[in-house]
Amino acid sequence: MVPVECYFALSALLFFIGVYGFVTRRNLIAMLISVELVLNAVDINFAAINRLLYPNGMEGMFMTLFVIGVAAAESAVAIAIIINVYRNFHSDSVDSIKNMKW
Amino acid sequence: MVMEIYSYSFLILLLPALSFVILALAGMKMSHKTAGLIGTASLGLVTVLSYLTAFAYFGADRLADGTYATVVPYNFTWLPLGNLHFDMGILLDPISVMMLIVISTVSLMVHIYSFGYMHGEKGFQRYYAFLSLFTMSMLGLVVATNIFQMYTFWELVGVSSYLLIGFYYPLKPAIAASKKAFIVTRFADMFFLIGILLFGYYTDSFSFSFAGNVVMGEGTTPFIAGNAAKAVAAAGFILPTALVLMFIGGAGKSAMFPLHIWLPDAMEGPTPVSALIHAATMVVAGVFQIARMFPLWVEYAQPQMSIVVWVGVFTAFYAAAVACAQSDIKRVLAFSTISQIAFMMVALGVSLPGHHGVLDNHAQLGFMAGMFHLFTHAMFKACLFLGAGCIIHAVHSNEMAMMGGLRKYMPITNITFLISCFAIAGIPFFSGFSSKDEIITACFAYSPVVGWIMTGIAAMTAFYMFRLYYGIFWGTENKEAHEHHTPHEAPLTMTIPLIVLCVITMGVGIYSTIAGFAGWGGSFGQFVSAEGTNYTIHFDTQIAATSTVIAILSICLATYIYKGESQPIAERLYKMFPKLHRAAYKRFYQDEIWQYVTHRIIFRCISTPIAWFDRHVVDGTFNFMAWGANEAGESLRPWQSGDVRQYAVWFLTGTVALTLILLAI
Numbered sequence: 001m002v003p004v005e006c007y008f009a010l011s012a013l014l015f016f017i018g019v020y021g022f023v024t025r026r027n028l029i030a031m032l033i034s035v036e037l038v039l040n041a042v043d044i045n046f047a048a049i050n051r052l053l054y055p056n057g058m059e060g061m062f063m064t065l066f067v068i069g070v071a072a073a074e075s076a077v078a079i080a081i082i083i084n085v086y087r088n089f090h091s092d093s094v095d096s097i098k099n100m101k102w
Numbered sequence: 103m104v105m106e107i108y109s110y111s112f113l114i115l116l117l118p119a120l121s122f123v124i125l126a127l128a129g130m131k132m133s134h135k136t137a138g139l140i141g142t143a144s145l146g147l148v149t150v151l152s153y154l155t156a157f158a159y160f161g162a163d164r165l166a167d168g169t170y171a172t173v174v175p176y177n178f179t180w181l182p183l184g185n186l187h188f189d190m191g192i193l194l195d196p197i198s199v200m201m202l203i204v205i206s207t208v209s210l211m212v213h214i215y216s217f218g219y220m221h222g223e224k225g226f227q228r229y230y231a232f233l234s235l236f237t238m239s240m241l242g243l244v245v246a247t248n249i250f251q252m253y254t255f256w257e258l259v260g261v262s263s264y265l266l267i268g269f270y271y272p273l274k275p276a277i278a279a280s281k282k283a284f285i286v287t288r289f290a291d292m293f294f295l296i297g298i299l300l301f302g303y304y305t306d307s308f309s310f311s312f313a314g315n316v317v318m319g320e321g322t323t324p325f326i327a328g329n330a331a332k333a334v335a336a337a338g339f340i341l342p343t344a345l346v347l348m349f350i351g352g353a354g355k356s357a358m359f360p361l362h363i364w365l366p367d368a369m370e371g372p373t374p375v376s377a378l379i380h381a382a383t384m385v386v387a388g389v390f391q392i393a394r395m396f397p398l399w400v401e402y403a404q405p406q407m408s409i410v411v412w413v414g415v416f417t418a419f420y421a422a423a424v425a426c427a428q429s430d431i432k433r434v435l436a437f438s439t440i441s442q443i444a445f446m447m448v449a450l451g452v453s454l455p456g457h458h459g460v461l462d463n464h465a466q467l468g469f470m471a472g473m474f475h476l477f478t479h480a481m482f483k484a485c486l487f488l489g490a491g492c493i494i495h496a497v498h499s500n501e502m503a504m505m506g507g508l509r510k511y512m513p514i515t516n517i518t519f520l521i522s523c524f525a526i527a528g529i530p531f532f533s534g535f536s537s538k539d540e541i542i543t544a545c546f547a548y549s550p551v552v553g554w555i556m557t558g559i560a561a562m563t564a565f566y567m568f569r570l571y572y573g574i575f576w577g578t579e580n581k582e583a584h585e586h587h588t589p590h591e592a593p594l595t596m597t598i599p600l601i602v603l604c605v606i607t608m609g610v611g612i613y614s615t616i617a618g619f620a621g622w623g624g625s626f627g628q629f630v631s632a633e634g635t636n637y638t639i640h641f642d643t644q645i646a647a648t649s650t651v652i653a654i655l656s657i658c659l660a661t662y663i664y665k666g667e668s669q670p671i672a673e674r675l676y677k678m679f680p681k682l683h684r685a686a687y688k689r690f691y692q693d694e695i696w697q698y699v700t701h702r703i704i705f706r707c708i709s710t711p712i713a714w715f716d717r718h719v720v721d722g723t724f725n726f727m728a729w730g731a732n733e734a735g736e737s738l739r740p741w742q743s744g745d746v747r748q749y750a751v752w753f754l755t756g757t758v759a760l761t762l763i764l765l766a767i
Contacts, residue, residue: 097744097746
């Protein structure tokens with residue numbers, strides 16, 4: 001059986017890769033992918049901790065599925081926004097929408 | 103029953119108001135003639151209604167105590183304020199009905215006259231609109247049912263006067279004069295307002311008196327009788343103070359010394375306006391106010407009436423002295439107006455009850471005489487001013503130097519002007535005689551000193567009026583000026599009002615003189631008197647003879663000095679007293695004194711520090727607050743960069759920090 005620390009290590013790795021990607025990338029698609037990485041890191045945590053603490057329970061697993069579902073919806077919305085941004089600014093760079101702050 | 107005959111009385115106020123609204127809104131689209139006709143027609147109707155009211159009122163039976171009933175056909179609450187309420191309505195009593203006659207007559211004459219005088223002027227429609235506004239306000243003032251309504255309309259006449267003085271607004275002096283008139287009268291009105299509020303606060307009412315048998319119209323708000331006891335209980339100080347404060351307001355409007363400074367300058371307005379507002383109606387508002395509050399003065403403020411007397415005496419003397427030295431014909435008339443109004447003030451002030459505390463025959467005389475003089479003065483002074491308008495129309499100047507010898511060119515103006523001069527000088531069989539003689543009789547009854555002073559001033563009046571008359575119509579003709587432009591008689595629209603006013607002056611004069619000597623009734627005293635009862639005028643033969651002789655002597659003196667082609671005596675007098683002449687010509691430097699007091703003392707010592715405090719401390723505080731908010735905003739602004747990744751870093755930092763804090767706890 002794979003020791004639980006491995007899951008945690010993978011999860012932490014994925015999480016920080018996601019955060020790093022979100023902060024450093026300018027491309028909106030890349031940022032979206034980074035967010036997905038963060039979500040997946042959380043999913044792994046849910047599944048691993050469920051397995052570790054409550055071997056008979058399934059709540060963590062369901063929560064994982066639920067997060068995957070929400071992430072899918074979120075991606076759809078985000079991609080729709082990105083497409084609109086691209087149409088308006090002819091760019092997929094996050095810097096191009098800076099003046100949306102007003 | 104009584105009410106129904108007066109149910110049309112609201113039209114007296116409504117018609118001029120409507121004509122004002124129509125002319126003000128649509129005047130520019132009308133021709134001059136249409137606008138003038140609308141104004142004149144509405145005023146004509148008002149005049150008819152006023153005369154109907156007067157006939158109905160004075161034709162009605164007297165009450166059991168011999169007075170005419172005070173009738174209130176309309177009265178409604180305009181603004182309720184707890185116990186107090188401000189009412190608006192129409193009150194008819196002898197003095198207000200008399201004022202209706204005066205105002206509507208003079209105003210109608212001025213409306214007709216202005217057709218000729220203002221012919222082709224730019225802003226003709228505006229002029230008629232303002233005339234309507236003024237007439238409405240003045241009528242509202244005299245029929246006011248309470249002091250507050252009176253004050254409201256009082257301010258409205260002030261505004262109309264301001265607008266009409268500044269009618270020639272492209273000219274600088276006109277603007278300055280209108281502002282001066284407004285500010286000076288407004289300053290005085292401040293005291294009037296304080297007086298009213300004091301009065302209302304302590305007596306729980308704005309009524310003119312605490313008693314009286316008033317006939318109320320159906321559906322009208324009843325009067326709340328004031329509580330005099332409460333006011334008197336306040337150390338017997340409140341009522342006299344309130345009345346004196348109101349008198350200061352009246353003194354401002356009626357141009358009493360030292361608040362008279364606005365009236366001579368107000369002559370910058372069109373001459374018919376001077377005739378209507380600054381001679382016949384608005385300037386007597388102060389006298390009317392005293393007459394209105396007269397029961398209160400007599401009851402509660404007898405000692406303070408001497409203030410009215412002495413202010414009046416001094417003003418009468420001062421104005422007469424200045425009038426002797428003026429060269430602008432309208433200014434002579436303006437100062438003579440001030441002097442004559444002061445006569446009315448004195449007449450009211452000397453109208454004191456005798457030792458028994460009741461208004462006996464002598465005491466009533468002053469009130470009656472003051473009101474009578476108000477009536478006669480309005481007619482002959484309007485006639486004089488309109489005559490002056492004809493003259494100015496003919497020679498295009500106000501200066502006497504440009505006139506002289508006009509009697510050949512302007513016969514009608516000459517005769518009407520002469521008759522009015524006789525009236526103001528107090529020659530028997532002219533209206534001014536009866537009224538002024540009664541005033542002097544009342545003054546002698548009050549104190550011989552006042553009586554003799556007033557007789558002297560009456561002599562001065564005769565002198566300066568005839569100086570004016572000879573200066574205009576006789577004396578040296580200014581051939582040079584008349585060569586380019588021969589003076590001509592004014593058109594009919596201008597001469598008819600002169601003749602009408604002259605006929606009134608003559609008619610009233612002849613009847614009242616004969617009636618006064620013969621002791622007949624039917625004279626002015628039958629209608630208006632302090633008690634409201636029938637008062638038969640009897641001349642005091644001695645005083646009548648004295649004042650007539652003195653008036654005739656002054657006229658002879660003026661004739662001797664000023665009638666001739668050259669005026670050696672006037673020249674010599676001028677050389678003997680150059681300083682006195684200069685001082686009188688400069689109105690004894692009253693304007694300069696006011697200028698000094700306001701600019702050097704009030705503006706510099708009080709207003710300048712206050713302005714500094716306002717600019718630096720008050721404004722500074724608020725500017726500092728605004729600057730602080732602005733700076734805070736500027737420094738926070740970069741935080742909202744719009745850069746999503748930056749937000750993410752901050753978010754992450756925040757989360758980590760929060761986690762660490764939670765762990766630490």
